[in-house]
Amino acid sequence: MRKALDTLALRMDGTPASPNTVARKRAVFSGALKYAVELRLLDTHPMSLLSWTAPKMADEVDRGAVVNPDQARALLAEVGRSVPELEAFFGCMYYAALxxxxxxxxxxxxxxxxxxxxxxxxxxxxxxxxxxxxxxxxxxxxxxxxxxxxxxxx
Known part of the structure; x- marks a missing residue:
C-alpha cells in the first residue's frame, strides 16, 4: 500500500506531482478501495492501516514564468490595440486572478x-x-x- 501511495505522488516521467494532483489521485484510489470493501473483495480498507503523508514540494514561483506588472500592462495594451473586446477579459484574468x-x-x-x-x-x-x-x-x-x-x- 505504501508503494502504491508513493507512486501516486509521482508524474509519469518520475518527477514529483503537485500536491493537488496527489490529493486528487489519493482520493480516487481511496474511493476504489472503499468500493472493493463494499463488494467484499477486501476485508478492510488498507489505507486505514497505515499513516502516510505526501512528500512536501517547494511552493516557489518561477519569476521567469510569471508576467510582472509592466509586462501585463504592455500585453493588455497590445490586446487593446489588436482585439479591443478581449482587453477587459484578459485584464480580469490578470488583475482579479479569475x-x-x-x-x-x-x-x-x-x-x-x-x-x-x-x-x-x-x-x-x-x-x-x-x-x-x-x-x-x-x-x-x-x-x-x-x-x-x-x-x-x-
Whole structure:
C-alpha cells in the first residue's frame, strides 16, 4: 500500500506531482478501495492501516514564468490595440486572478464600480460559463453555466 501511495505522488516521467494532483489521485484510489470493501473483495480498507503523508514540494514561483506588472500592462495594451473586446477579459484574468470561465460568466450588474476614478472596483462572482463539447453537454449549446469551482452553487 505504501508503494502504491508513493507512486501516486509521482508524474509519469518520475518527477514529483503537485500536491493537488496527489490529493486528487489519493482520493480516487481511496474511493476504489472503499468500493472493493463494499463488494467484499477486501476485508478492510488498507489505507486505514497505515499513516502516510505526501512528500512536501517547494511552493516557489518561477519569476521567469510569471508576467510582472509592466509586462501585463504592455500585453493588455497590445490586446487593446489588436482585439479591443478581449482587453477587459484578459485584464480580469490578470488583475482579479479569475479563471477564463469566471470571466465569461460576468455580467454588468456583478461589477461594483470604485468610488473614485482610478480606484479598484469589486466583482461579485455568481458562477462560471464553461465551454463543453456538444456530446458532453445537456443540450445543443456548447456553453454551460455552472457554479464557482470548489464552491457550493449558492
Amino acid at each position: 479563471r477564463p470561465e469566471e470571466v465569461l460568466h460576468l455580467h454588468e450588474d456583478e461589477y461594483e464600480r470604485p468610488a473614485q476614478r482610478g480606484g479598484w472596483g469589486v466583482l461579485h462572482l455568481t458562477g462560471s460559463t464553461v465551454a463543453v463539447g456538444r456530446d458532453w453537454g445537456d443540450g445543443d449549446d456548447t456553453a454551460e453555466d455552472r457554479g464557482l469551482k470548489h464552491r457550493a452553487r449558492q
